[in-house]
Amino acid sequence: MSFQPVKFYQTGTFTVGNRLLPPEERSVQASAKRFNSINSGHRACQGCGEALGARYAIDAAMEATDGQVIAANATGCLEVFSTPYPETSWQIPWIHSLFGNTAAVATGIAAALKVKGLSQNPKTRVVAQGGDGGTTDIGFGCLSGMFERNDDVLYICYDNGGYMNTGVQRSSATPPAARTATTMAVGPEPGNVFGQGKFVPAIAMAHNIPYVATATVADLRDLEAKVRRAMEFRGARYIHILVPCPLGWGTPSQDTIKMARLAKETGIFPVFEAEHGEIKSVLAIRRPLPVEDYLRPQKRYAHLFGKTPALATIAHIQELADRNIRKYGLQARKEGH
């Protein structure tokens, strides 16, 4: 377990805060003095999971480093909505270079800090961040290079399952059957095809880097614990955060967290952490649900639920979720108290 569940049943361990907990045990986001690394006034869509995930993650990194974080950011929604001239939402030192080079830019920053002795005292740390397109596709070479060299960078991928900033096209993180602008819901196999795509956390693990984790915006405490844990290591670290996109997924803006929760609870998105290539813990499913519960609310899967539901496709997706559950041991277990 990446974090200690707290036995306050009124709020369990799942809320952001908990007035019954001593302040030091509360989440970073619960604090009135949290950094708000990304400030109000950004131009993300209503209910953007990426805006939320970025604040969760970067605030946690800021907390873990006493405010000594420098971030490099790939092109994508996060960059575009946070820094349109003449205003930026970032309250931390931040640089955007290109779409596909963020890991390398971060390597450069880390190298500069090291050579100047700044990575030691005060401990300035580097975070790279990008969307799934910027990470799993165009930035993959630089990412793998950064991993392989074990550069002292925490790379965070905000996975919203597609190239959202350019109008929702398919990326290698787009799930099968999902409709995007380049995998339309037409033809004999509507939506994104099965048997393609890649799961970068597993590839990151194959680099044997010190720390790899997945998280979602639905489990804040888990996410924060993972960022904190990541900051305990030197070297390359990777956190892959599922951040639902109301626009791209076709979900109501208020359901962003709910969708992330459903992705985890159905087994669609395995939440785990690994150290040096070995899985150390998983976030077990609490209330098992069929994938249909996750798919149905999303317009990108609307073609599965037409007049004649695409039962075989849904079953196929269920198989993939079941495989995740088996592979990562996500089965629900009894909650102790």
Added chain:
Amino acid sequence: MDKPFAITLDPGSSLANRTGSWRTFRPEYLDRLPPCNAACPAGENIQGWLFHAESGDYEKAWQSLVENNPLPAIMGRVCYHPCEGGCNRQHVDSAVGINSVERFLGDEARKQGWKFAPPAASTGKRVLVVGSGPAGLSAAYHLTRLGHQAVIYEAAPLAGGMMRFGIPKYRLPREVLDAEIKRLTDFGVELHLQTKVADVLQAMKDGFDAVFLGVGAHIAKRAYIPAGDANKVLDAVAVLRGMEGHDAPMLGRKVVVYGGGNTAIDVARTARRLGAEEAIIVYRRTRDKMPAHDFEVEEALQEGISIKWLSTIKEAGESDIMVEKMALDDKGFPQPTGEFERIEADSVVLALGQDADLSLLENVPGLVVEGGLIQVDAGMMTGHPGVFAGGDMAGSERTVTVAVGHGKKAARAIDAWLRGEVYAPPPKPEIATIERMNSWYYSDAPKTMRPVLDIIRRQSTFEEVLGGLDESNALFEARRCMSCGNCFECDNCYGVCPDNAVIKLGPGKRFRFNYDYCKGCGICAAECPCGAIRMVAEEN
């Protein structure tokens, strides 16, 4: 730093961009009515007092509780806790043990000697309260809180009404009852025992500005049963009242109780404790039709009491009775079958309900009595101005809790009436139903069971059957409360807003929306565990 034009920007400058203008819906904080509170006949703010108990501030919790109900230690034992029936937690695992926490607080108050907060400044008004049952005690308490002098006239030698002369000791130890009554008299309630009111308008002439009647319903209903002289046919109220005297009633080895309410159960269980080898309840309908609560039936069965369903007593002989089998017709009413059976019985106790003795009201003009119940308005006032009534005499639902609620409501109405006003209860907010909540955030935590006295002692002594919670249990149980409809400062809204548009005001001060930046996405409302946020369409 000499920043390059346009490509390098000052931190956090996006505050200049007021994204609040994007909004079509706005979030608003509100307090919804928790279903427990809505279900509490005494109108307790359960969620409110549990809130304090959760943080371990039991005295504050108790103080908050007694704002509505002065008898927590009693309630924590005898209340049938409809609140728990309403509790949303049953949709998650099981209802919060509200009643057990209430009892814990009541007992803690006795132990610690907590006192009521001082009453409001004296108004100089005197109000007569007839009867010291829960209705009367509650009315007197609330009147006192409001600054009026409450004076109770009680016919019996001891206060408490049915709580003393009905409810058996094994469910309500008398020291508990005594302590809570004493706290009321310490608070300023004037109690005159053995003071029967025969004519209420006459009694009011002792300088009272208004009167509250809480005389209960003490006249046992009878059923005609042909009986030989030798056989003992008794009524339940008399038997139970007898328990408070010096000599316990003589019921014999085999006792038959006739009826299906709580009183029947209590009498049967009392008989067992008095040494009856057999206590049989005869009831004309089936178990699911029985008015007694399931848990009471269960406890009785555990104690060896047997129940004859679908049976009526046809006649009572010297040492036995004749019972006729019944069958339910298609409307669910029992109909005689002509099948008979004899059962050995040394005594038969009738527990068929009680009627109110309304003789003290005979010459009060304007009163309306229907079905044996005095009719009152929304403020518990009878047809005669200044005469209020509540409890068993005024309601068909006869419980201690309803009586307490009546007393409170009447006190507030009397207070208004004394000022020449009409009491208008504050509008009730919408109920925080489970659909309005997000139960994901509550982790599994099954209800804590109260310890139960071992079965042998339950059959032979009048020791209290159900134990109380200890501190850690009580805390656990309190924390199971989901705070339905009322912000419990979980920080979710503050945390989940992608636009940092929620301002945290600090402990106990809750939150405020920053409408300059709130885009109206609704995540805060969707993720508020307890449903304390609603989305409202913007005007334009």
Added chain:
Amino acid sequence: MLKQTEGSRAVAEAVAMCRPEVICAYPISPQTHIVEALGEMVKDGTLSPCEFINVESEFAAMSVAIGSAAAGARSYTATASQGLLFMAEAVYNASGLGLPIVMTVANRAIGAPINIWNDHSDALSQRDSGWLQLFAETNQEALDLHIQAFRLAEELSLPVMVCMDGFILTHAYERVDMPTQAQVDAYLPKYVPRQVLDPGEPVSIGAMVGPEAFMEVRYLAHAKQMEALELIPSYAAEFKSVFGRDSGGLTHTYRTEDAETIIVAMGSVLGTIKDVIDEMREEGHKIGVLGITLFRPFPLARVRESLQGAKRVVVLEKSMAVGLGGILSTNVRMALSGLHMHGYTVIAGLGGRAITKKSLHGLFRQAGQDALEPLTFLDLDWNMVNKQLEREKAHRRSGPVAENLLRDVGVVAARNY
């Protein structure tokens, strides 16, 4: 200190004396020897503190440099040819962000057909990238220009590309005068970044700029580059006072005072040209040469001033704008606008084709008689070209050009290339 050494080694040592703090390395001929030498110096501790990073691509090399420069470290990398194109997106980005990175480009042709030999196509493909571009004539100048490049880059907060001819310079053993560390330290102040990623003073670098300000940003980049035209001569003068030799500057002229024919060229070919000029001067030809050291910003005024007295200008360049003609010559023509003189573009030495004195003699004589085609390809094998052109006329799909040509010259087994 005079020293016989390889060009790459000389440059590496000069770069090391500039105390770079981050070096990104990715192999591509003919630049490899430079970063190899630097890597060794970092590894054995002679160059310290410095982070030497073996990146996975040139794109990463430039990106790492972007990161390190933005975090306030003096940053260096080297590349050539395909490598420069592979990093192109980041090349533009570095200048757009105003990061004073210094990069050596060991000039090499661009494929296909893949070719490792020298010409200027690579560097000139990036002429509009916003980088300053310096071209070295000799190894001595190459090492001197690197020292000046850091000074210039950091003063202007713009990246600088130092171009030196692949193999011809990089792999040539020549005698160079190595400066001392003290001299370099005296010339090159510590790097004080114009903007830096610093938690103590957070800024957002790399904002998205829309139509409302983009033109202005672009203009400012131009204006900034133009400042270099003032700075460079003064830095060259200062350089001379510290190191005691002429190096750098905007352009170099050689025997142009009374020249009727002026050749314009960049890089190492200037040496050969000067030899030919000397010989032709002996014969009484009024000929001289203008060497362009600073290609970006292009010193229009200086070039005009240097050429306006001539009757004809021959731009001899190792690059080509396919479909147009010359690149350097187009730039030179801009400097000459309104002047009436003959102008010739000579494309020469592409992909390492030797530029011989003999050919130049012929070329310059023809030019002197104004008998040159406006666009001339020096030593082009017309026989080979014409055959292929005929073939292509006959068959629409006549196979890969390069292989056909090889077959024509008798190099068969081309399939296994």
